[in-house]
Amino acid sequence: MRKIINDPEMVVDESVQGFLKAHSGLVEASDNPRVLVSKNAAQPGRVGIVTGGGSGHKPAFIGYIGENMLDAVAVGEVFSSPPAQAFFDAIKSADSGNGVACLYGNYAGDKMNMKMAEKMAADAGIKVKSVIANDDAASAPADQPNKRRGVAGEIFMWKVAGAASAKGYNLEEVVSAAQKAIDNTRSVGVGLSSCTLPQLGHPNFDIEEGKMEFGIGHHGEPGIEITDLESAKIIAERMCSTVIEDLPFNSGDDVAVIVSGLGATPLQELYILFNEISGILELSEINIHTSLVGNYFTSLEMQGATFTIMRLDSEMKELLSFPARSPGLIVTGG
Amino acid sequence: MRKIINDPEMVVDESVQGFLKAHSGLVEASDNPRVLVSKNAAQPGRVGIVTGGGSGHKPAFIGYIGENMLDAVAVGEVFSSPPAQAFFDAIKSADSGNGVACLYGNYAGDKMNMKMAEKMAADAGIKVKSVIANDDAASAPADQPNKRRGVAGEIFMWKVAGAASAKGYNLEEVVSAAQKAIDNTRSVGVGLSSCTLPQLGHPNFDIEEGKMEFGIGHHGEPGIEITDLESAKIIAERMCSTVIEDLPFNSGDDVAVIVSGLGATPLQELYILFNEISGILELSEINIHTSLVGNYFTSLEMQGATFTIMRLDSEMKELLSFPARSPGLIVTGG
Numbered sequence: 017m018r019k020i021i022n023d024p025e026m027v028v029d030e031s032v033q034g035f036l037k038a039h040s041g042l043v044e045a046s047d048n049p050r051v052l053v054s055k056n057a058a059q060p061g062r063v064g065i066v067t068g069g070g071s072g073h074k075p076a077f078i079g080y081i082g083e084n085m086l087d088a089v090a091v092g093e094v095f096s097s098p099p100a101q102a103f104f105d106a107i108k109s110a111d112s113g114n115g116v117a118c119l120y121g122n123y124a125g126d127k128m129n130m131k132m133a134e135k136m137a138a139d140a141g142i143k144v145k146s147v148i149a150n151d152d153a154a155s156a157p158a159d160q161p162n163k164r165r166g167v168a169g170e171i172f173m174w175k176v177a178g179a180a181s182a183k184g185y186n187l188e189e190v191v192s193a194a195q196k197a198i199d200n201t202r203s204v205g206v207g208l209s210s211c212t213l214p215q216l217g218h219p220n221f222d223i224e225e226g227k228m229e230f231g232i233g234h235h236g237e238p239g240i241e242i243t244d245l246e247s248a249k250i251i252a253e254r255m256c257s258t259v260i261e262d263l264p265f266n267s268g269d270d271v272a273v274i275v276s277g278l279g280a281t282p283l284q285e286l287y288i289l290f291n292e293i294s295g296i297l298e299l300s301e302i303n304i305h306t307s308l309v310g311n312y313f314t315s316l317e318m319q320g321a322t323f324t325i326m327r328l329d330s331e332m333k334e335l336l337s338f339p340a341r342s343p344g345l346i347v348t349g350g
Numbered sequence: 351m352r353k354i355i356n357d358p359e360m361v362v363d364e365s366v367q368g369f370l371k372a373h374s375g376l377v378e379a380s381d382n383p384r385v386l387v388s389k390n391a392a393q394p395g396r397v398g399i400v401t402g403g404g405s406g407h408k409p410a411f412i413g414y415i416g417e418n419m420l421d422a423v424a425v426g427e428v429f430s431s432p433p434a435q436a437f438f439d440a441i442k443s444a445d446s447g448n449g450v451a452c453l454y455g456n457y458a459g460d461k462m463n464m465k466m467a468e469k470m471a472a473d474a475g476i477k478v479k480s481v482i483a484n485d486d487a488a489s490a491p492a493d494q495p496n497k498r499r500g501v502a503g504e505i506f507m508w509k510v511a512g513a514a515s516a517k518g519y520n521l522e523e524v525v526s527a528a529q530k531a532i533d534n535t536r537s538v539g540v541g542l543s544s545c546t547l548p549q550l551g552h553p554n555f556d557i558e559e560g561k562m563e564f565g566i567g568h569h570g571e572p573g574i575e576i577t578d579l580e581s582a583k584i585i586a587e588r589m590c591s592t593v594i595e596d597l598p599f600n601s602g603d604d605v606a607v608i609v610s611g612l613g614a615t616p617l618q619e620l621y622i623l624f625n626e627i628s629g630i631l632e633l634s635e636i637n638i639h640t641s642l643v644g645n646y647f648t649s650l651e652m653q654g655a656t657f658t659i660m661r662l663d664s665e666m667k668e669l670l671s672f673p674a675r676s677p678g679l680i681v682t683g684g
Contacts, residue, residue, distance in 0.1 A: 034625030280614035291368030
């Protein structure tokens with residue numbers, strides 16, 4: 017195992033401590049060591065924005081806490097859901113009396129625990145509404161959207177919701193904007209290597225050198241197919257056809273795009289992949305309005321990349337370009 | 351080779367194309383395909399800020415082009431210096447008649463080519479002054495500073511110089527600020543795995559699993575020692591003692607810190623390492639004023655991390671916190 021860690025059991029706690037020290041201007045600890053809170057959380061008049069999930073995906077999830085982004089995040093063990101109490105504590109931290117939007121990914125553990133937390137919140141008199149992200153087009157057929165996982169599209173969902181809250185949307189309106197964001201978003205991933213959970217000490221699955229797993233999930237969930245490693249051009253074509261046909265995206269659409277590394281793929285390769293993707297979108301007369309290329313939603317030290325694309329109307333454009341500041345994403349007004 | 355690329359010979363060109371598409375609001379192409387230029391370059395009254403170097407270190411070098419940062423960058427092949435003509439073209443693009451500060455790393459190829467470019471610039475009537483970064487404390491003994499390599503400390507040097515130029519410093523003053531920045535900066539790296547040059551197709555050196563190379567350079571230059579892989583705590587202690595004793599940094603100093611991944615080390619581990627480093631600095635009564643944790647200066651998909659620390663006076667604090675916007679680093683006014 018090639019990792020810069022101390023005790024494998026302490027990986028999450030110690031990385032959270034380091035994160036808090038590095039970003040003390042934006043994020044603070046709470047009474048629950050597995051709940052981090054924005055210094056801007058629970059502002060009067062604002063709807064709280066909460067998420068949570070397993071660790072190992074940094075900057076997701078805690079890296080999107082900040083100004084006009086997430087207000088509070090429940091932190092799980094590596095690749096494992098936070099407990100209901102952490103979700104509930106995050107909800108409490110984010111509430112200013114205007115209710116809380118819980119915007120998280122479609123994973124069994126997260127769903128079960130968040131639903132319990134929502135019940136606890138309701139009992140405590142906190143208004144809560146949820147959106148469950150399911151942007152991973154490779155994770156189930158189009159006619160089974162409830163079986164699809166949430167991946168990097170969640171970043172757009174959080175960005176949209178944070179801006180909506182800052183602009184004074186009420187809870188129903190924030191949730192409606194977040195739902196619109198994720199409904200118009202599709203993602204797909206490709207893995208070139210596995211990753212090692214610190215507590216396990218060895219990879220929990222394998223991708224042979226020279227092979228790729230198309231459609232792989234953020235925790236190594238099986239993809240659609242394992243093939244020989246293709247060129248960036250072929251990978252881009254396959255990624256584009258998977259997501260474009262799924263929504264479908266059409267000629268004339270304006271879109272936002274994320275090409276994210278899975279943790280161990282150099283930025284150089286992500287730009288090559290983005291170059292191919294943007295060429296294909298241009299040929300399809302789909303206009304890239306906003307693009308993010310980098311490590312935005314990772315899977316420990318997995319090699320590979322994900323492609324996320326979101327169709328934009330004027331509201332989504334306005335909310336995506338609204339200023340925001342978080343460790344993982346800064347949008348400036350200019 | 352696990353890489354998302356097309357033709358290995360086209361890696362630099364295609365990644366530059368993708369980069370330009372992704373960051374068209376900040377950076378533009380020039381007549382020389384290996385020179386990228388800030389949309390803010392050559393503003394009247396400003397000193398131009400130029401660097402250049404081999405590819406494979408993204409976001410360095412082109413990722414630091416932007417507002418109040420680098421004005422133009424010469425792009426080399428992977429791990430290989432750009433030609434003199436590219437450096438010269440970058441200098442020309444950055445000059446508004448107020449001269450150009452060339453701020454680059456202490457590598458034989460870069461030095462040779464930049465010196466030729468400076469001569470070409472002088473012949474063309476462009477005022478040029480240089481600072482050669484040598485922050486890597488592990489690359490040569492303290493009494494041989496001219497043999498030390500420049501690494502992630504260059505980011506602080508560029509940030510300081512970009513802000514100085516924006517604040518109206520003249521060429522001598524910009525160069526003096528940049529020199530002060532790098533003179534007060536020390537770095538050290540640790541490698542856990544090798545990396546593969548796309549054109550070679552296999553790693554050009556090896557680090558056995560379970561081992562680490564302390565003091566490794568950004569191109570796999572041999573470090574001080576290969577040992578068993580230590581804990582984050584021990585790595586942090588060794589990194590701190592290497593850099594703290596070298597300047598030396600003293601109790602009461604205010605510092606800026608970068609903990610950068612080398613390309614394939616998850617952010618989670620960088621935060622664990624930063625947590626240990628900040629604990630040690632706190633015990634030494636060295637105050638972290640600014641910190642960056644992430645992939646700021648990489649070596650393809652090498653596993654490992656670098657630690658950079660810069661002593662700050664009031665001028666350096668002001669220049670580091672001056673607003674700037676580039677793909678790799680955004681500093682907001684707030």
